Amino acid sequence: MFFDEAKIYVRGGNGGNGCVSFRREKYVPFGGPNGGNGGRGGSVCLVADPGLNTLIEFKKRSHFKAEAGEPGRGKDQFGKWGADWIIPVPLGTVIRDAATGELLADLTAPDQKVVVARGGRGGRGNATFATSTNQAPRLAERGEPGEERWIKLELKVIADVGLVGLPNAGKSTFLASVSAARPKIADYPFTTLEPNLGVVSLDRYESFVVADIPGLIEGAAEGAGLGHKFLRHIERTRVIIHLLNGLSADPVGDYDKIRAELGLFDERLANKPELIVFTKMDLPDVQAAWPQVQRACADRGLEIVSISAVAGQGVKEVLWRIDEMLKTIPPAPVAVEGMAVFEGPSKAEGFRVTRRSEKWYVEGPEVERVISRTNFDYDEAIERFQRILEGMGVMQALRDAGVGLGETVCFGEYELEWR
Numbered sequence: 001m002f003f004d005e006a007k008i009y010v011r012g013g014n015g016g017n018g019c020v021s022f023r024r025e026k027y028v029p030f031g032g033p034n035g036g037n038g039g040r041g042g043s044v045c046l047v048a049d050p051g052l053n054t055l056i057e058f059k060k061r062s063h064f065k066a067e068a069g070e071p072g073r074g075k076d077q078f079g080k081w082g083a084d085w086i087i088p089v090p091l092g093t094v095i096r097d098a099a100t101g102e103l104l105a106d107l108t109a110p111d112q113k114v115v116v117a118r119g120g121r122g123g124r125g126n127a128t129f130a131t132s133t134n135q136a137p138r139l140a141e142r143g144e145p146g147e148e149r150w151i152k153l154e155l156k157v158i159a160d161v162g163l164v165g166l167p168n169a170g171k172s173t174f175l176a177s178v179s180a181a182r183p184k185i186a187d188y189p190f191t192t193l194e195p196n197l198g199v200v201s202l203d204r205y206e207s208f209v210v211a212d213i214p215g216l217i218e219g220a221a222e223g224a225g226l227g228h229k230f231l232r233h234i235e236r237t238r239v240i241i242h243l244l245n246g247l248s249a250d251p252v253g254d255y256d257k258i259r260a261e262l263g264l265f266d267e268r269l270a271n272k273p274e275l276i277v278f279t280k281m282d283l284p285d286v287q288a289a290w291p292q293v294q295r296a297c298a299d300r301g302l303e304i305v306s307i308s309a310v311a312g313q314g315v316k317e318v319l320w321r322i323d324e325m326l327k328t329i330p331p332a333p334v335a336v337e338g339m340a341v342f343e344g345p346s347k348a349e350g351f352r353v354t355r356r357s358e359k360w361y362v363e364g365p366e367v368e369r370v371i372s373r374t375n376f377d378y379d380e381a382i383e384r385f386q387r388i389l390e391g392m393g394v395m396q397a398l399r400d401a402g403v404g405l406g407e408t409v410c411f412g413e414y415e416l417e418w419r
């Protein structure tokens, strides 16, 4: 089966906790704080690997978790960073957030890389909190949790040239005659069930990629036949070779049908430059039909040539003509919106104070972030936590809401008494 979609779970490693520690040396009373920072958690990244061409790997494995950062230690030792998890994916993989559909990246160049789940920051150790007024801080931060999410991968075949035509037009035969690809060929419709790619090498310097997709029929844009599902594979091709079955009773009528479908699917498909190729010219009936078809196309200003893929006649000419056309059209732009690195939800956002069953709740992404970094085992950390909340306006909001002395205020899973 042609596997071109996958859904995977990715999670960055947690940051290591910061450490509380003090220097202990002989003859040095009151040694200063020397608790090191925790290491950053590893991130999960996807990187475009030209050696791959399917997403089949993700059938076997769908969960990827990067390594956590190590905790900081005494003597100012910082925790080791967690290793990134780098997942190779084929060129042409489009990555979206599975929950929101947001486009995260479109990997179209070799080695292009995107971070899909950042590792958590390491917590700071107490050495960093020393100030002139607090020379022996007894607090450290916890590491932040790594980001986690489900992402959707979608593979788009990136070919320079797309072969379109009705079933049996001879698309696969053409691809087989010009490349090393060996698609299935048979004299019944819908022989091709999944796209085939082939590399055409004209000479040492000129080569391009051709995609053979399943035959299109009337109504394809609405989902009839198989073609619709694969039309998006030719969205990015630069040139279309439109093959007309030489044995058809009405090749020009066939042409118009397919053109109409392309236009219905996407106007941009219909506007791509195309070369019309009349096939199977080794057959006498086809040779007899050719002059009329040629004239009909010429009358409409359409460029058409005839070939026999079986006899290898006219094929080279088609390739050189295509090469010429490709030279006038720049490759599809590599960058699209949303590319590069995904920015985590770290921007300060509002918070909410609510009262539910005798308790107060403070909620919001930024508050949660602060909570995740606070190590509630240390009193000083709790004090610092309160100072940060004060700065964010959370404390004022609680006062405004009328929190009474001795009442419970919940921050995530932590409950503090209001004093």
Ligand SMILES: Nc1nc2c(ncn2[C@@H]2O[C@H](COP(=O)(O)OP(=O)(O)OP(=O)(O)O)[C@@H](O)[C@H]2O)c(=O)[nH]1
Residues within 6 Å of the ligand: 165, 166, 167, 168, 169, 170, 171, 172, 173, 174, 184, 185, 186, 187, 188, 189, 190, 191, 192, 193, 213, 214, 215, 216, 279, 280, 281, 282, 283, 307, 308, 309, 310, 311
């Ligand atoms: N004589 C002759 N037969 C050809 C030529 N090209 C294709 N055929 C035949 O036409 C039939 C269909 O060819 P395919 O290449 O499978 O056609 P297709 O367009 O890929 O068809 P689908 O995959 O079904 O859409 C096969 O029986 C081929 O052998 C040609 O140049 N000469």
Ligand SMILES: [Mg+2]
Residues within 6 Å of the ligand: 171, 172, 173, 183, 184, 185, 191, 192, 212, 213, 214, 215
């Ligand atoms: Mg085929």
